[in-house]
Amino acid sequence: MSNAATHHPALAAADPEIAALVGAEERLQAETLRLIPSENYVSAAVLEASGTVLQNKYSEGYPGRRYYEGQQNIDQVETLAVERAKTLFGADHANVQPYSGSPANLAVYLAFAKPGDTVMGMALPMGGHLTHGWGVSATGTWFRGVQYGVRQDTGLVDFDEVRDLALAERPKLIFCGGTALPRTIDFAAYAEIAREAGAVLVADIAHIAGLIAGGAHPSPVPHADVISTTTHKTLRGPRGAMLMSRAEHAKAIDKAVFPGLQGGPHNQTTAAIAVALHEASGPAFRDYAHAVVANARALADALLARGFDLVSGGTDNHLILMDLTAKEVPGKIAAKALDRAGIVVNYNTVPYDPRRPFDPSGIRIGTPSLTSRGLDDTHMPLVADWITRGVAAAGRGDEDALKVIRSEVAELMAAFPAPGLPL
Missing domain, CATH: 3.40.640.10 (Type I PLP-dependent aspartate aminotransferase-like (Major domain))
Structure with a gap:
């Protein structure tokens, strides 16, 4: 039985196409490292409400x-x-x-x-x-x-x-x-x-x-x-x-x-x-908020150590803006390659960007989602390594390297189940 049929039986019976897509999205959110700073995982209670x-x-x-x-x-x-x-x-x-x-x-x-x-x-x-x-x-x-x-x-x-x-x-x-x-x-x-x-x-x-x-x-x-x-x-x-x-x-x-x-x-x-x-309003959320910032700072430090150019030199919050000009890989190409590697980011304009907004120089990443899954600052060097390898693979068009990263990402994600997902 499919995931959709198990967890959404009425939807699966009424509209199998939409149910299948919902199930596919559940698997995608479960298996990938979501680094878009405006995304997160809501709790099962929020989903139910x-x-x-x-x-x-x-x-x-x-x-x-x-x-x-x-x-x-x-x-x-x-x-x-x-x-x-x-x-x-x-x-x-x-x-x-x-x-x-x-x-x-x-x-x-x-x-x-x-x-x-x-x-x-x-x-x-x-x-x-x-x-x-x-x-x-x-x-x-x-x-x-x-x-x-x-x-x-x-x-x-x-x-x-x-x-x-x-x-x-x-x-x-x-x-x-x-x-x-x-x-x-x-x-x-x-x-x-x-x-x-x-x-x-x-x-x-x-x-x-x-x-x-x-x-x-x-x-x-x-x-x-x-x-x-x-x-x-x-x-x-x-x-x-x-x-x-x-x-x-x-x-x-x-x-x-x-x-x-x-x-x-x-x-x-x-x-x-x-x-x-x-x-x-609870103490666990305070811990979460501070962990988001700690993870972002640790990830920023790890990326700087690997030669990435970060706008403003780092972060104070949940968000990192990366300028890939020095890596000679445009933001859009990097973002799409990282997506194939199971690392979800968005390409983004950087200040004074000479490139067009739909094909900019940067990518934008953040730590809310991975923190919701329980990853901490000890995991951030590994995340930085995946990004480094993924951007390099994008530059040379190495799809096999992206597949290897994707399998590594999926293995770690399996060890840290996401809140609210029925998988």
Whole structure:
């Protein structure tokens, strides 16, 4: 009997094609070393909550203020999620309804800006996010986006330059955070600039929310007006998002999410968020968050020792951005070869990259998933060796070498079962 038929019998009976693909994905996630920093493994409890009969309910509005009846249980689920978010992060207000990170950020624009207003964020090629005012995004089309970057010599933010730009442009919003930032975010420095420029500071902590919850990264709560985050990634929840804010902004945030951008929330996701927040409040999650950082630093050190060029020279968090220019292997070729070797990464632009975004110089890796499986810093030299061998094999087109690595990876993964997988 197939894995899908065993673990998903109703799905296998109703739709064997989809069931087979789900089973194949379960095996792929079990057998490969997943190094994409925005991915993780959720617990079996989060998976179960995501697939409950809460899927059947429509719940436009907020607890106690719904436009549909029959909300006796749903209101309690959402209230639990909200209260757990506020407690875990120490925030005045939380909204758990945004469908994902990009809609959450759009709600911030709707709450505080009007089309044509100036907004400021880190440039996408420097490690920022599309929704921080980048041109190809709706946020760069409907608003006037101005971007800051990092220094070419250090890979770090120059706050004097950020301040000068903010005072010259006077944006309504300043975003800090991004998708390829390997260093600690200085929320206090951004807050001082935002106050001087008269801007609302938005901390996008999608990547590092779990590290913040676990005490492995400083919190933006004392400094930012609004905090936006996804609930997956390092937080190990479902694919969803949250907005948190100071009490004075609660009404504007809630109105922007509903009815401003969305209809009914996805109640099954809300329940899974509540479960993930409950898990993140325990001591085991604190250990996990610190282990993620320890593993990333150990992996960065091992890669540096093997001659890799890391943006900013290393990492303070879960993420490593590698520039493969010196290895003479483009990022896309390396990423696809590593995938065939059972090492899952993504090709990524590096700051001041001379190559095109769809064929960049770098790859982006991270340690959340492997840490969830129980790997520790003693395993990181081996991971670095696999990456070294894989990139070298990609450069010379050696598919046999990639197959050898894949078998070695699968052997280690079998010894560290992933949370939530039914295999």
